[in-house]
């Protein structure tokens with residue numbers, strides 16, 4: 001999701017439900033975030049990420065959402081969000097939900 005996307009049409013209804021699951025930050029994602037915040041990677045991990053026993057990092061949580069989601073349901077790191085978020089294709093945005101209306 002992001003600031004200038006069709007998401008804004010849906011956000012009053014979906015409340016950015018796509019930002020509730022824990023998102024994984026790869027090593028590359030962490031490097032990108034560190035450059036963005038002019039920090040080193042350890043600082044980024046300490047401030048924004050949690051380590052999971054499966055040897056992955058994911059974003060800390062804030063009120064059941066990703067830490068980076070703003071109060072108005074925007075991605076606070078849209079330009080440098082992790083690959084998994086960039087690749088995500090929401091079924092609302094593809095028109096999938098509308099196409100199933102009336103289907104039983």
Ligand code: SF4
Nearest residue numbers: 007010014016018090
């Ligand atoms: S990607 Fe989908 S669920 Fe997420 S904010 Fe946009 S419309 Fe809502």
Ligand code: SF4
Nearest residue numbers: 019066068069075085
């Ligand atoms: S990084 Fe941004 S797009 Fe990804 S889950 Fe967090 S708030 Fe949502």
